Amino acid sequence: MTTQKRYSSVSVALIAISGAVALLSSFGASQGALGLLLIASPGQEGLREVLAGQVWRLVTPMFIHFGIMHFVFNMMWLWDLGKVIETRKGVRFYLLFVIAVGTIANLTQYFFTRSPFFGGMSGVVYGLFGYIWIRGRADADFGSALHKTTVVMMLAWFVLCWTGLVGPIANWAHTAGLLLGAAWAFATGRGHDVATAATPRAAMEEQVEYLSTSDMLQIEAQRQWVRDQVQPDARYRYDSVEGKLDVIAAVVSRMSQRPADARQIKSLDIALGDALVQETGARWATLNGRDGRTPVLIMSEARMTIFPLLVIARLMQGNQSFDVHQVFRDTLQTLRATPVVAAHL
Numbered sequence: 001m002t003t004q005k006r007y008s009s010v011s012v013a014l015i016a017i018s019g020a021v022a023l024l025s026s027f028g029a030s031q032g033a034l035g036l037l038l039i040a041s042p043g044q045e046g047l048r049e050v051l052a053g054q055v056w057r058l059v060t061p062m063f064i065h066f067g068i069m070h071f072v073f074n075m076m077w078l079w080d081l082g083k084v085i086e087t088r089k090g091v092r093f094y095l096l097f098v099i100a101v102g103t104i105a106n107l108t109q110y111f112f113t114r115s116p117f118f119g120g121m122s123g124v125v126y127g128l129f130g131y132i133w134i135r136g137r138a139d140a141d142f143g144s145a146l147h148k149t150t151v152v153m154m155l156a157w158f159v160l161c162w163t164g165l166v167g168p169i170a171n172w173a174h175t176a177g178l179l180l181g182a183a184w185a186f187a188t189g190r191g192h193d194v195a196t197a198a199t200p201r202a203a204m205e206e207q208v209e210y211l212s213t214s215d216m217l218q219i220e221a222q223r224q225w226v227r228d229q230v231q232p233d234a235r236y237r238y239d240s241v242e243g244k245l246d247v248i249a250a251v252v253s254r255m256s257q258r259p260a261d262a263r264q265i266k267s268l269d270i271a272l273g274d275a276l277v278q279e280t281g282a283r284w285a286t287l288n289g290r291d292g293r294t295p296v297l298i299m300s301e302a303r304m305t306i307f308p309l310l311v312i313a314r315l316m317q318g319n320q321s322f323d324v325h326q327v328f329r330d331t332l333q334t335l336r337a338t339p340v341v342a343a344h345l
Contacts, residue, residue, distance in 0.1 A: 006210050010094045011082030014063075015075050018121060021063040028066035028119065037064055038116040039106050047110075061109075062102040064119025074121040080212045081128035088142065097184070101127035101177050108176035123173035129154050130181030135188075147293055150214050207288040208296070215286050219295060222267035223274065226251070241328075244275040248312070249324040255316070268312045273297060275328060280335060297335070 025033040031042075037060040040047055050057050065071035086094045105123025110116065133151060136142035158178065161169040211219070227238055229251050237243030248268050255265070273295060276282060282297040294310065311331055315322050 006083075007079070008082035008086040008094065010086055010091055010098065011078050014078060014082075014098065014121070018063045018065060018071065018075065022065050022071050025064065027068060027071065028064055034064060034119075037061065037119075039110050039118075040116040042116060044116075058103045058106060059099060061106045061116075061119045062098075062121050062124055065121070066119065070120060074125055076213050077125045078121055078128075080214075081125060081132060083210070084132050084142070084146075085128055097127065097131070097181075098124050101180050104180055105170075105173040105176040109170050109173040112172045118170040118173065120170060120173070122170065123177035125177070126154070126158070126174045127177035127181035127184075130178040131185040132181075134182045134185035147212065147214055149218075150212070153214070208298070209286045209288060211284055211286055215293065215295075219270055219284070222263070222270040225264065225267045226271040241275045241278050244271050244278075245325050245328055248272060252312070252316070252322075252324060256321075262313075265313045265316055269310060270295060272312060272324075272328065272331070276331065276335065279332060282335070 021037065022028075024030075025037075028034065035041065036054070037057070039050070039057050039061050041049060047057075065074065082094065085097065089097075102121075102124050105127065106118075109118050109123070129146075129150075132142055132146055136146060158174055160166060161174060162171050226247060227235060230238055230247055238247055248271050251264075251268060273284070276297060277284065280297075285296050285298045287294045287296045311327060312324075315327070
């Protein structure tokens with residue numbers, strides 16, 4: 001089982017530098033502050049400064065961001081994807097990867113556009129994405145690191161940017177990053193086909209990871225669906241454990257009278273998980289397995305105890321009648337009593 005780091009030290013450093021550059025340059029609006037960070041000085045032909053010794057210019061454009069949203073989205077993806085790389089490959093590899101991919105992405109963008117006015121971490125982000133995506137097809141340790149939704153979102157955004165509908169984008173940097181990351185993974189990951197076949201099924205199928213951005217968005221959408229089942233003037237009750245359980249019980253009662261949607265049932269498990277977190281101080285995470293990503297609660301950092309949130313879903317699939325408050329009490333007792341092994345509730 002691969003337990004993913006809560007954060008990447010390399011990503012933290014990259015985000016800190018990018019944040020400092022963003023503030024000093026007013027998010028790219030102050031061109032004077034960007035002078036030594038652009039790949040070339042405006043009006044210059046070729047890379048004279050780089051050839052004269054200012055080699056940092058090959059890397060520094062990745063720290064430049066034009067606007068708050070440009071900065072926020074790049075940093076979110078860097079945070080999520082960077083954890084995957086640093087957990088599985090280490091700090092040195094991640095740092096080398098960022099420098100190599102960032103340099104080639106910047107050179108590619110400049111070569112095709114001949115303009116130094118570009119920047120952003122997105123070339124590196126697409127490199128990380130390409131590496132994890134392709135490596136996951138041969139290496140069990142990367143196999144479930146990317147949710148299918150993440151792959152679709154990244155590729156859809158890549159194509160949309162090339163249409164020109166979202167304004168000026170460093171598309172050549174995106175493309176170079178994606179291709180280099182994918183090629184790097186293909187070149188270094190072919191030997192893992194045999195290793196994958198020999199990996200114990202349990203190790204392949206269960207990987208605990210901290211929530212990614214897409215995980216958090218999905219869970220929040222499920223929470224919101226449960227909140228929407230409460231009358232607006234009574235939604236304050238959802239803030240308490242008892243209030244959450246009352247809402248779950250009311251929705252379960254309604255669902256027993258008509259066919260229930262699987263996603264809605266899973267939303268009830270998320271609400272139950274929130275009640276357990278509120279009561280115990282447990283933390284949310286994700287368990288990757290054959291059937292996809294399952295929200296879980298982690299009770300102990302040092303002695304990892306995980307609890308997949310499938311309680312209500314399994315009870316309803318079995319057409320069993322149950323008392324939500326009793327289910328909560330039973331689950332709470334199991335959570336507090338379980339020593340070390342993962343308990344599939």
